[in-house]
């Protein structure tokens with residue numbers, strides 16, 4: 001059984017309170033919050049003031065996925081806005097170790113995200129310092145894209161790398177996950193599934209979350 005982290009990027013922003021209540025009443029484990037800066041990724045989503053409101057509505061873990069350049073400038077502000085887990089992209093961090101230490105020293109869990117083309121070998125000397133790896137199974141920037149099949153091999157190889165090193169690092173997979181492919185993603189070794197469109201655009205989001213939990 002995997003943890004389910006619905007991505008609010010696909011929610012109805014005009015009904016954010018209702019969407020949060022729905023997630024709180026559902027079997028969802030985490031809230032996944034996607035922050036985009038229009039520079040690292042070709043899209044802009046929402047930021048600190050919105051996240052500050054969302055985190056007030058829930059006791060569930062708030063998993064903030066930063067798709068932004070210079071995440072170190074904002075780590076403290078995201079902590080103050082209620083983030084429990086802060087995930088930053090390896091591709092934007094020449095001083096990744098320093099950035100991870102900063103996140104942990106602020107009292108948050110630290111995650112590292114990899115774009116589809118970024119090899120997991122680059123994690124070798126940081127894996128022992130982090131709580132989670134986020135494998136992007138689409139190119140970051142937009143919800144509703146198609147799952148990249150090669151991600152399954154990457155997840156399995158990362159699972160082996162983590163298990164061989166006897167580490168307690170979670171694998172989160174993000175992008176194009178639905179009831180149709182979620183089982184394969186879990187079997188490959190994922191611990192946390194992010195799902196946006198497949199939950200919020202379904203006829204009964206709570207039921208979809210329940211079904212994802214049962215896989």
Ligand code: DX5
Pocket residue numbers: 007009010032034065138139140141142143144145174175176177194195196197198
């Ligand atoms: C994409 C985001 C994802 C996205 C997932 O850049 O990181 O979290 O919201 O949405 P779906 O599940 O629709 O692919």
Ligand code: ZN
Pocket residue numbers: 007032033034065174194
């Ligand atoms: Zn995300």
